[in-house]
Amino acid sequence: MRIMRLHVASCALAAMFYRRGQRGWQVRLFCIKPGIGTRFTTVVRFENVGLRYGSGPEVLHDVDLSLDPGSYHFLVGPSGAGKSSLLSLLYLARRPTRGLVTMFDSDIASAPRATLPELRRRIGVVFQDYHLLDHLTTFDNVALPLRVAGVGSAQIREHVMELLEWVGLGDKVDVQPPFMSGGEKQRVAVARAVIGQPDLLLADEPTGNLDQAMAHRLMRLFEELNRQGTTLLIATHDTNLPVQFPHPILRLDQGQLGLDG
Amino acid sequence: MLGFRRSGDVPLSSDPSARFVPWIIGTMVFLSALVLAVALVLGSAIDRWQLSHSVQLTVEVPAGAAQAGGVEIALEKLVALPGVVSAARVTDDHISALLAPWVGEDLDLSTLPLPVLIDVEVTTPGALDPEVAERQLSGDVPGIRVDDGKRWLEPVRATAGALQAIAGFVLFLIGLASIATVIFMTRTGLSVHHGTISVLHQVGARDSYVARQFQNQALRLALIGGIPGLLLAGMCLMVVRSLAARLEAPLLPAVSFDAGAWILLALLPLAAALIALLTARITVMATLARMP
Numbered sequence: 194m195r196i197m198r199l200h201v202a203s204c205a206l207a208a209m210f211y212r213r214g215q216r217g218w219q220v221r222l223f224c225i226k227p228g229i230g231t232r233f234t235t236v237v238r239f240e241n242v243g244l245r246y247g248s249g250p251e252v253l254h255d256v257d258l259s260l261d262p263g264s265y266h267f268l269v270g271p272s273g274a275g276k277s278s279l280l281s282l283l284y285l286a287r288r289p290t291r292g293l294v295t296m297f298d299s300d301i302a303s304a305p306r307a308t309l310p311e312l313r314r315r316i317g318v319v320f321q322d323y324h325l326l327d328h329l330t331t332f333d334n335v336a337l338p339l340r341v342a343g344v345g346s347a348q349i350r351e352h353v354m355e356l357l358e359w360v361g362l363g364d365k366v367d368v369q370p371p372f373m374s375g376g377e378k379q380r381v382a383v384a385r386a387v388i389g390q391p392d393l394l395l396a397d398e399p400t401g402n403l404d405q406a407m408a409h410r411l412m413r414l415f416e417e418l419n420r421q422g423t424t425l426l427i428a429t430h431d432t433n434l435p436v437q438f439p440h441p442i443l444r445l446d447q448g449q450l451g452l453d454g
Numbered sequence: 455m456l457g458f459r460r461s462g463d464v465p466l467s468s469d470p471s472a473r474f475v476p477w478i479i480g481t482m483v484f485l486s487a488l489v490l491a492v493a494l495v496l497g498s499a500i501d502r503w504q505l506s507h508s509v510q511l512t513v514e515v516p517a518g519a520a521q522a523g524g525v526e527i528a529l530e531k532l533v534a535l536p537g538v539v540s541a542a543r544v545t546d547d548h549i550s551a552l553l554a555p556w557v558g559e560d561l562d563l564s565t566l567p568l569p570v571l572i573d574v575e576v577t578t579p580g581a582l583d584p585e586v587a588e589r590q591l592s593g594d595v596p597g598i599r600v601d602d603g604k605r606w607l608e609p610v611r612a613t614a615g616a617l618q619a620i621a622g623f624v625l626f627l628i629g630l631a632s633i634a635t636v637i638f639m640t641r642t643g644l645s646v647h648h649g650t651i652s653v654l655h656q657v658g659a660r661d662s663y664v665a666r667q668f669q670n671q672a673l674r675l676a677l678i679g680g681i682p683g684l685l686l687a688g689m690c691l692m693v694v695r696s697l698a699a700r701l702e703a704p705l706l707p708a709v710s711f712d713a714g715a716w717i718l719l720a721l722l723p724l725a726a727a728l729i730a731l732l733t734a735r736i737t738v739m740a741t742l743a744r745m746p
Contacts, residue, residue: 284656288746306743307660314658324653328465337463341659385657 233298236260236393236424237283242292244278251290252278256450258443260393260426265419267435268428269453270445276397276428279445283395283426284318285309297392314342317386317423319396323378325370325385331357332366335384342389356384375402383411393424400431412438463654464647464664466671471639475672476679482632483680483726486625487687487719493621494715496614503607511574511584513541516597517567524595525570531591532574537581544571574600632726636676636733640668644741651742665738672734673727680723688719 237260244253252275260266270276281287282294285301294301297315299308317338318324325334332353333340339349357363360380370378379402386394394415400408408431416438419425426443427434435442442453466472513532515524525543532541546563549571553561576582584600591598644651651664695710711719 286652286656286746306745310655310658310660313656318656324649324656326463326465326650326653328468329463333463337654338657340463341654341657341663389658 233262233392235295235298236262236264238293238295239282239289240293240295242282242289242294244275244282244287245290251448253282253289253448253450256292256448258450260424262392262424263419263422265415265425265440266427267440267442268426268445269430269432269435269442272430274445275448276445279450280318280395280397280426280428283393284316285313310341314338314389315392317389317391317394319379319382319386319394319399321398321401323370323382325378325381327370330367330369331362331373331381334370334381335388337385338389352388353384356388360384376404376407379403379407379411383414387414387418387423390421391423393426394418395426395428397428398430399427400429400434409437462667462671463659464643464650464667466643466647466667469639469643469646471642472671472675475635475639475675478635478679479632479676479726479730480679480683480686482628482635483683483722484687486628486722486726487684488690489621489624489628490719490722491687491691491711491715493618493625494711494718496618496621498710498712498715500611500614503603503610509576509579509581511576511582511587511600511602513572513574513591514599514601515570515572515595517569519595519597520570524598525572527594528572528591528598531594532572532587535582535587535590537576537578539575539577541572541574544573629729632729633733636672636730637737639675640672640734640737641741643668643671644738655745661739661742664742665735668738669731669735672730676727676730677723680726684719684723 237258239256239258242253242256242258243251245251256279258279268276268279278287282289283296285296288294288302292302296312299312301312304312326337329337335357336349336353339352354363354366357366360383362377362380362384365373365377368377370381373381379399383399386396396415399411399415403411412434415425415427425440429435444451444453513528515528529541529543532538549568550559550561550563553563574582584602588598588600591600654664691711
């Protein structure tokens with residue numbers, strides 16, 4: 194029965210995107226995020242990347258990583274291995290200390306700071322601790338990526354309401370994060386990450402605070418987004434996830450990255 | 455639906471600075487208005503003194519020469535000079551009134567060897583050179599003096615000018631203090647809301663988007679403080695004006711403003727708001743530019 198519901202949920206997402214496609218969703222998305230239609234050959238390419246904080250030791254050494262468009266990887270590794278540091282490089286919160294980082298065919302190490310916002314709009318991030326803005330409502334938290342991109346309020350209203358309905362938060366539109374459960378916050382964080390239909394979706398322990406049913410539903414959502422062409426990288430401690438959803442595993446250990454299997 | 459109503463993306467209105475900055479800006483605008491009013495009053499007084507003395511001269515005929523008919527000769531010669539509109543002897547009554555505060559009202563002026571004064575009005579400022587006129591008249595009226603008031607007006611004007619410069623410097627210092635306050639408020643806000651700003655950057659916000667949050671808050675706080683500050687200063691100026699109107703001191707500058715001066719004073723809160731807005735924007739942009 195649960196599997197049936199999950200299947201329905203998954204199909205509902207597919208139907209949502211399909212419906213939008215029929216109504217000219219691509220055209221409207223082009224307005225929302227000008228870069229979304231741009232072709233690129235590589236989503237992420239790291240070559241000999243190193244990262245250190247201040248004058249401390251390197252937390253990442255000689256990382257080589259390549260994520261092609263539409264790929265799906267898990268990132269695993271023990272605590273302190275450098276997963277969060279690697280993700281912070283991927284969502285452009287930091288620049289590498291050394292090495293070459295190319296994202297969407299742009300060299301990040303030498304990219305002017307002014308070009309980073311456009312690149313960040315192509316990346317959706319689900320943080321382990323959500324990173325929601327407590328003073329904003331659910332609606333405003335989810336609308337944030339569209340608002341900073343300058344999308345009109347009518348368009349924002351339409352898209353956000355549609356997505357909130359789908360993630361089951363249609364009745365929590367005016368609620369602020371401090372008054373929500375962990376699962377609800379997680380869904381808000383996911384909705385915010387996917388509202389702009391990113392080219393790359395990064396998730397840090399996305400199922401860590403969810404019950405099994407909700408975690409499964411969330412993973413189905415990620416599967417569906419991947420089918421729509423979104424590149425995914427999921428950092429997790431949960432060894433069951435790669436078993437249930439078989440995708441290549443990147444293992445990070447003591448700052449060094451390797452591909453499992 | 456309530457969900458469509460939203461506050462700013464950075465919750466600056468809950469910051470402690472949101473409470474004290476309007477008071478500081480209000481005080482700054484209040485002080486600026488008073489200092490600017492002083493500068494404007496001095497400026498208009500200087501203009502008035504210069505204007506009245508540039509078309510009016512005083513001719514002084516010594517008592518001895520006056521008794522020898524020098525006053526009539528001087529009057530006759532003066533009206534014949536080019537640029538002179540009129541020349542009239544200052545009456546004894548007027549001189550008595552001028553001297554009354556010092557010598558009393560009961561004194562008979564004819565017992566004193568006072569010089570006779572002649573008021574001369576010329577067509578335009580500089581139409582009559584006092585030194586040239588004095589040379590032309592001294593042949594017929596020995597000891598005669600022609601005075602255009604420059605001798606005593608210059609030091610007064612210099613003093614008033616120095617006071618105006620000091621007022622300008624005080625305004626400059628008030629402006630600096632206001633800018634420092636806004637910089638402190640903005641840096642505090644950037645520090646307190648570092649996490650929120652990181653989220654905004656992560657979802658693709660440009661620095662200018664973040665700066666807009668801070669500059670709008672600075673503008674709002676400056677207006678909230680600046681407008682009452684100006685109103686309070688306006689009330690103080692009205693009180694001073696009504697008190698000054700009772701004074702009988704012709705040399706003191708009149709506390710009155712023309713429309714231009716009032717407009718200048720009214721622009722102070724707007725200027726404070728504009729300075730706050732620009733300071734907040736520049737501070738945010740400069741701070742964020744140092745981020746990776």
